[in-house]
Amino acid sequence: MCGIVGLYLKNDKYESELGKLFTPMLIAMTERGPDSAGFAVYGDEVEDGIKLTLRHEDENYDWAALAKDIETSLNTKVNWFQNSKVAVFKVDTDAQTVEDYLEQNHDDVLVMSSGKSIEILKEVGLPERIVDMFKLGNMKGSHIIGHTRMATESAVTMAGSHPFSTGLDLCLVHNGSFSNHNRLRQELKREGIEFNTENDTEVAAGYLTYRLQQGDSLNEALENALKTLDGFYTLTIGTKDGFAVVRDPIACKPAVIAETDDYVAMASEYQALTTLPGIEDAKVWEPEPSKIYVWERN
Amino acid sequence: MTTNNLAETTAIESVGGVATVDLAVQTVRDLNQGLHDQHDELSIEKWEVLNPKGHHNLAVGVDQKLKIDIHGPAGYYCAGMNKEAEITIHGHTGQGVAENMMSGTVRVKGNASSSAGATAHGGLLVIEGDAGSRCGISMKGVDIVVKGSVGHMSCFMGQAGILAVCGDAGDALGDSLYEVHIYVKGSVKSLGADCIEKEMRPEHIEELTELFERAGVTDQDPRDFKRYGSARKLYNFKVDNAGAY
Numbered sequence: 184m185c186g187i188v189g190l191y192l193k194n195d196k197y198e199s200e201l202g203k204l205f206t207p208m209l210i211a212m213t214e215r216g217p218d219s220a221g222f223a224v225y226g227d228e229v230e231d232g233i234k235l236t237l238r239h240e241d242e243n244y245d246w247a248a249l250a251k252d253i254e255t256s257l258n259t260k261v262n263w264f265q266n267s268k269v270a271v272f273k274v275d276t277d278a279q280t281v282e283d284y285l286e287q288n289h290d291d292v293l294v295m296s297s298g299k300s301i302e303i304l305k306e307v308g309l310p311e312r313i314v315d316m317f318k319l320g321n322m323k324g325s326h327i328i329g330h331t332r333m334a335t336e337s338a339v340t341m342a343g344s345h346p347f348s349t350g351l352d353l354c355l356v357h358n359g360s361f362s363n364h365n366r367l368r369q370e371l372k373r374e375g376i377e378f379n380t381e382n383d384t385e386v387a388a389g390y391l392t393y394r395l396q397q398g399d400s401l402n403e404a405l406e407n408a409l410k411t412l413d414g415f416y417t418l419t420i421g422t423k424d425g426f427a428v429v430r431d432p433i434a435c436k437p438a439v440i441a442e443t444d445d446y447v448a449m450a451s452e453y454q455a456l457t458t459l460p461g462i463e464d465a466k467v468w469e470p471e472p473s474k475i476y477v478w479e480r481n
Numbered sequence: 482m483t484t485n486n487l488a489e490t491t492a493i494e495s496v497g498g499v500a501t502v503d504l505a506v507q508t509v510r511d512l513n514q515g516l517h518d519q520h521d522e523l524s525i526e527k528w529e530v531l532n533p534k535g536h537h538n539l540a541v542g543v544d545q546k547l548k549i550d551i552h553g554p555a556g557y558y559c560a561g562m563n564k565e566a567e568i569t570i571h572g573h574t575g576q577g578v579a580e581n582m583m584s585g586t587v588r589v590k591g592n593a594s595s596s597a598g599a600t601a602h603g604g605l606l607v608i609e610g611d612a613g614s615r616c617g618i619s620m621k622g623v624d625i626v627v628k629g630s631v632g633h634m635s636c637f638m639g640q641a642g643i644l645a646v647c648g649d650a651g652d653a654l655g656d657s658l659y660e661v662h663i664y665v666k667g668s669v670k671s672l673g674a675d676c677i678e679k680e681m682r683p684e685h686i687e688e689l690t691e692l693f694e695r696a697g698v699t700d701q702d703p704r705d706f707k708r709y710g711s712a713r714k715l716y717n718f719k720v721d722n723a724g725a726y
Binding site: 433434437439452453454456457463467468469471472 | 553557576651
């Protein structure tokens with residue numbers, strides 16, 4: 184099953200309430216996905232440098248020491264804060280430099296996301312627990328996408344939870360399953376894409392990463408995904424400036440979109456949208472199959 | 482998270498012959514049990530449902546001449562298996578509205594998601610907005626009027642009844658069709674296997690006129706519609722193939 188939810192604000196009216204508005208949306212999808220939950224929130228953008236969401240299994244991990252080490256070794260500045268097992272690092276350099284350094288010197292630290300504004304937070308457990316753990320209700324930002332997982336293809340682990348990072352400020356959540364993920368994973372590995380799990384969604388994320396590396400625009404990458412990915416799926420892709428929604432050509436997996444002057448919201452079921460302001464008067468419809476919907480701020 | 486379907490039911494009371502069920506305080510089970518109880522002993526004919534908020538399975542399995550108004554959007558399978566009741570949804574619905582309806586009328590004031598009227602045997606389904614994919618899939622006698630457009634694979638394997646679409650139809654309309662009469666006013670993106678356009682004869686104008694009257698549709702002229710039906714090449718045994726046995 185799985186549940187997908189997304190909320191994109193068209194203006195700054197609700198920016199300070201993004202997390203508060205999104206919390207009941209994610210929790211409403213518990214019945215569709217009680218195994219794990221996660222979200223990618225976009226906000227608190229860094230002007231220079233890069234923002235990374237890092238995770239360590241040990242809740243008492245010494246993030247301050249890591250920050251100091253990065254500052255000294257890479258001769259740069261680091262601003263950071265901790266949120267549960269995750270820390271957000273704002274580093275005054277580029278993503279590749281930091282990621283390479285971590286891989287070589289701190290391979291117990293996992294990079295969840297990197298970009299100018301994205302933060303990916305996900306854990307195993309009921310959505311309500313994940314929401315509390317990361318204090319989602321206090322978060323601000325311009326847009327956010329989330330996922331509640333009912334595992335089918337692979338194990339219930341943090342790494343197998345959604346969203347999956349697909350590049351700088353890009354991520355993917357998925358409801359459905361892919362039938363050609365095993366073969367595609369082999370092909371992508373030969374092209375140098377790395378995988379951490381046996382999860383089928385990670386393959387779709389890897390495919391988008393690969394296409395974008397090949398020079399595709401997001402739209403082109405999604406058009407290629409429609410041709411290459413076999414199976415049934417509703418995908419929501421978070422970008423730096425908004426989000427995109429794509430359904431497979433048969434449209435097996437549910438999706439509903441609601442739009443007002445202030446926001447665009449998407450969910451697997453309408454129940455997740457009922458707490459949004461002005462939802463009674465929103466335009467509500469089902470996205471068409473094989474059609475790429477993109478909402479982005481200029 | 483609600484535990485709506487697991488709660489014990491509480492009795493529904495009526496005021497002035499009207500039962501009002503507020504789903505903000507009562508459960509879906511309360512509503513449906515109250516409606517089902519009317520089958521054996523009809524005591525309340527009019528039902529108002531408040532705060533549906535996209536709940537699934539609202540007014541499913543009704544088997545009595547009731548008038549039910551659902552004030553807001555409904556989730557999956559709303560008014561499924563309906564017999565005799567007149568059910569109006571003042572909002573949009575999730576997938577499978579009026580699926581397997583036997584008789585009665587279901588009216589959706591907003592848009593409907595996929596599989597509206599799926600496998601329905603009888604009655605009338607009116608969707609005032611658009612319907613998603615697979616509208617009228619495997620329909621077996623229901624009449625469906627969609628004032629907007631329908632999505633892809635609509636009327637797939639449709640067996641009997643009428644599907645009238647006042648807007649456009651998506652890909653593969655009427656694929657593997659049996660004997661449903663399909664009428665579309667706007668464009669058809671593509672026809673499915675064995676579905677062809679057919680001549681609009683006077684009896685079809687008459688049929689559509691009668692359907693629009695029954696559906697309360699007053700702003701459509703049946704002469705603007707095109708008719709589609711089965712070429713009858715897929716589901717009939719071709720005698721030419723007899724030699725294969």
